[in-house]
Amino acid sequence: MIRVLFVCLGNICRSPMAEAIFRSKVESVGLSDQIDMDSAGTGDWHVGEPPHEGTTEILSKQKISTNGIRARQVKKVDLDRFEYVVAMDAANLGELHEMAGMQPASSISRLMDYVTDSEFEDVPDPYFDGNFEQVYEMVTEGCEKLLEHIREDKGI
Incomplete structure (x- = not known):
C-alpha cells in the first residue's frame, strides 16, 4: 500500500482539504486499493476537531466528502509509516525535516513542488485570510500532479 500524508499547521484547513481532494481523485481512477492517505498538523491546537467550516463548505460545493477526517498532530513514527509526506508550506516542511x-x-x-509551472511554492493558510477558493484551486492542482507523479513513480 502506498501511503501519503498531508501536513499543515493545525490540520483543519489545508491538509484535510488535500486529504479529501486526493482521496476523491484516487477513487476516481480506481486506485483506492493501492493508495491510502491521511493528514496531520505540526501543531496540537485542534486535535480531534473536524475540518474548518471554510474547508467543508468549499469541498461540499464540489461534492467532496470530509467524513471521518479529524485533526491530529504529526508524529515521528508517521515519517516511517508514510512513503510520501507532503507539507503545505516551507514552515511545515522545515518542521518535518527537523x-x-x-x-x-x-x-x-511540499505540495506545490509537484506543480512545475506554479508561481507559488507554498499553499497559503486560509485560516488567516479566509481565501479558501484560492487554496482549493491550488490544492486541487497539487493533488492532481502528485497523483500523476505517484502513478509514474510506481507504474500504476
Whole structure:
C-alpha cells in the first residue's frame, strides 16, 4: 500500500482539504486499493476537531466528502509509516525535516513542488485570510500532479 500524508499547521484547513481532494481523485481512477492517505498538523491546537467550516463548505460545493477526517498532530513514527509526506508550506516542511533528523527525508516535499509551472511554492493558510477558493484551486492542482507523479513513480 502506498501511503501519503498531508501536513499543515493545525490540520483543519489545508491538509484535510488535500486529504479529501486526493482521496476523491484516487477513487476516481480506481486506485483506492493501492493508495491510502491521511493528514496531520505540526501543531496540537485542534486535535480531534473536524475540518474548518471554510474547508467543508468549499469541498461540499464540489461534492467532496470530509467524513471521518479529524485533526491530529504529526508524529515521528508517521515519517516511517508514510512513503510520501507532503507539507503545505516551507514552515511545515522545515518542521518535518527537523523531526526526521538524520533519517533520510527524500519522501518529504511540499505540495506545490509537484506543480512545475506554479508561481507559488507554498499553499497559503486560509485560516488567516479566509481565501479558501484560492487554496482549493491550488490544492486541487497539487493533488492532481502528485497523483500523476505517484502513478509514474510506481507504474500504476
